[in-house]
Structure formats: C-alpha cells, structure tokens
Amino acid sequence: MKLELINIRKSFSGKEILHGLNFHVTSGRAMGFLGRNGAGKSTTFRCLMQVFHPDAGQFLLDGKPFDPKKHRIGYLPEERGMYPKITIRDQLVYFSELKGASHQEALQDADHWISYFGLTDRADKKLETLSKGNQQKIQIAQAFLHDPDIIILDEPFSGLDPVNARIFKQAIREMVSRDKLVIFSSHQMSYVEEMCDDITLIDLGNILLSGSLETIRTEKGAGRYFIEPVPEAAAQVRDVLRTAGIAFTESGNRLITAQREPGIRDVIWSCFPQILSCGFYRPSLQDIFIAEAGESANEEATHA
Secondary structure (H helix, E strand, C coil): CEEEEEEEEEEECCEEEEEEEEEEEECCCCEEEECCCCCCHHHHHHHHCCCCCCCEEEEEECCEECCHHHCCEEEECCCCCCCCCCEHHHHHHHHHHHCCCCHHHHHHHHHHHHHHCCCHHHCCCEHHHCCHHHHHHHHHHHHCCCCCCEEEEECCCCCCCHHHHHHHHHHHHHHHHCCCEEEEECCCHHHHHHHCCEEEEEECCEEEEEEEHHHHHHHHHCCCEEEEECHHHHHHHHHHHHHCCCCEEEECCEEEECCCCCCHHHHHHHCHHHEEEEEECCCCHHHHHHHHHCHHHHHHHHHC
C-alpha cells in the first residue's frame, strides 16, 4: 500500500496551520513523523482520520481517494481516551467490536494483546486501578485490535518505561514485517532512528524533508569526515586542522569537517597517534533535526 498526502492545507480562525503538505508512506516500512511541539503533526493525523477536514488537498491510498471508514485502521490519538471505570478486557472487546470483529473474535483479540503486554492478571481490573504506564499499554493495545492494515500512532512512547518500550517496539516490528503501513510521531529521536526506515520532518506546518533515513543521512554527510581525538590531544588536533585550513565544527567529542577537504587524509595520518576514530561523517537524526528545523529546536531535541 502507498498512502499519499498531496497539498494538504488546514487553517483555524483564519490562520493557516498546514501549508500544502506533500509526502507518502508505504507499507512494510515504518515512517517516523518528526517535528517540535506545534509543528503540525497531530493536526495532520486528525485530517487524515477525518477528525478535521482539510481546506485543500487530498489523501490517496494506492492512487484512490482515502476513506478511513473503508479500511482497518489502528489509531492512537495524542489525547488518550478510554473508560477508567470499565475493566480492560471489557473495553478492549468493545473497541474491537466497534472495528468490525465478532464478539468471539473480539474476546480473542483482547486477550491476545492483554497477554502480549503482560497484563493477563489484571484483565478484569478497572483501567483506573492500573499505573500510568500500564494504562498507556492498554491505550496502545486498542490501536492494534482487529488486525489493522494501517497503524497511525501519535507520540506512542509517551509514558513507557524502557522495558515496556522494548515490548512495544517489538509489536511495531511485527506489524511492519507483516507489510502493514505504519506511521508514528515522536520527540524521542533514538526510537525513531532505531525503528524507522523512512522519516518526514515537519516544522511550522511545512515539510522540510521526507524519504529514506539512510539516504538522508548519507546525503547530509555529503562526503564530510569526522575525527574523534584522544581527549588530552583534542586541542593539538584542532590546531593541526586550523593550520591546514580545514574548517570544522564540533559535536560532542567529534570534530566534523565542513565539507569534503582534499587534505584531510594527510591531516589524519599526521595526527594518527592522537586519534581514537575517524571516517566519513553520517549525521545522527538529532543532528539532522537541528540542522533542518533550526537552532531553536536544539533544546527540544536534546531533552527528547
């Protein structure tokens, strides 16, 4: 499957929030939808799910107009909403039936995901009696009910500890391996970098880049080199680079050349005893995010 967003625009009270979005998502490849707070991620998902109607543009699935009512979709909205005083099994059965499952199918479906997230002993407990982390797992479970073909997750890792995040990541991997169409937003760059084949970066309602994460990392590296000096020799290596006229920036313990420099190999050989590692520079997703969204995104990315 291929889901396309074509020139999607949305305004509220006369102010345009989405400025003609264009990107696509394909099944069998997890897409990470990235952007700072207020970038337009949730608004995009809500337009896709017809919670809001876009002012212009269209959503296409395999070249035809997309109607979410005609497809099996798992959707985790940013605003979580389940029933605190109903048992987790009963409400997962209810949500599965809403998606078209028979009662027996819904029971099996609910018990599968309750077991998957390690909550079998609490299946008959009211949601409000669970910890926030376990409540989040049930919120996530409802998005996987009735074997959806399309899975849309808005900040799904929020509130998950590392153990439960690992279980959830495995669930996403299983869905991708079954050729499902998976897109999720997240501020947590490490999860996106680990999980996603493709990324789309949105800022202030504009798409800044979209495509294969590996291709983007290679292109943004642009043949530049990194050098990681021995800590006590860092100043010496910096001086050698400056003397050779090689411009560089610093990222953590690494010195990164500003462009492909013809003399960099000679510099590396001359400093070899003072260098821990070196090679072609491949920027991290956080580096890409900051470079594309601007320095004002630095603090958000650092704390994500």
